Amino acid sequence: MYTHILLHTLLKLAHFLHNVYIAIRYACIVGYRKCTGLLCARTELDLLLRMRAKTKKIPRHLVIVLGLCDESVLDCVRIIGWCIALNIPYISFFDRNGFLKxxxxxxxxxxxxxxxxxxxHIIWNSHTKPPSQNGITGSKSKINVLLLSDTDNKGKIVTLVQSLTRAVSLGKLDPEDITDQLISEKLNMKGLPNPDLALIYGYTCSTHGLLPLHTRTTEFLTLPLYISISVEDFIYLLERYSKFVQRYGK
Known part of the structure; x- marks a missing residue:
């Protein structure tokens, strides 16, 4: 009985310390913004253009992992607008339950x-390459927006195995022709480049079903859970990403 009480107390203490850590972390983020002058800009576009001008590394493909958060349509609208301003040509929204789909x-x-x-400026759910990346001032600038779910990941593996098995049984495919290259091509993320950065929008730091095949070189960061995401939070995470050095196993 005493052991149970002790464990319960320790669990509460750990939860309290975690909340303190989160509060301190977000306070540091606010302090960082003040020190860098982010709060002095008048509009979201000012903030984004200022960050873009001083940042050399911007993700080519950004994926937002929605986790268990469903009520996020308005946040998605804002994030798409920010990506257009920053010339990010590919953005995917992944939720395993298919809420956005x-x-x-x-x-x-x-x-x-x-x-x-x-x-x-938007191409919805297309596999084609955006024709231009001249920013929001360019009349031909386009951004690919994809809505992904578990059927595009684990479900796709099941479908692929079934189709390959059927093709072999019907004599349309030689088992020797099933190679790593063939499987990689079939499991390609709808013809898009693999994500450079994944922002997790949820309570748990987890891939929530994104395949390791698609995230071999992806950096993962966590979005703060507010009623709505702020452009300052978005910029802060992109600035963190720009400082990462990917060594690709070296």
């Missing part, structure tokens, strides 16, 4: 309401 029409409608000036 089921609500794709709602997402497009909200984006049209909030950012009608940027509608022509």
């Amino acid at each position: 089921k609500n794709e029409a709602n997402l497009k409608e909200e984006f049209a309401k909030k950012r009608p000036d940027l509608i022509e």
Whole structure:
């Protein structure tokens, strides 16, 4: 009995210390913004352009891992707008339960309401390469926005195994032709480059089902969970990413 009480007390203490750590961490983020002058800018665009001007390394493909958070359509709208301003050509939103896929029409409608000036800059769920990366001032600048779920990851492996087995049994495919290259091509993330940066929007630091095949060189960072994400948080994480040095196993 005493052991149970002791363990319960230690668990509460650990939870309290974790909350203190989170509070201190976010206080440091606010202090960092003040020191770098981020809070002096008047608009989100000012903040983004200022960061872009002084940052040499911007992800080419950003993936937002939504974890268990479903009520995030408005945050997605804002993040897409920020990515357009920063010339990030590919952005994917991954939630394993397929919430955004089921609500794709709602997402497009909200984006049209909030950012009608940027509608022509988006290619929805396309495998094609954006034709230009000239920033939001370029009339032909495009960004690929993909909505992904578990069917594009683990579910895709199951489907691939079934199709290969069927092809072999029907004599349409020689087992010797099933190579690592073939499997990699079939499991390619809809023709997109692998993500450079993944921002986890959830309570747990987890890939939430993203395949290791797609995230071999991906940096993972965690978004703070507020009612809505702020552009300052987004910029802070991109600045952290820009300082990472990827050694690719060396």
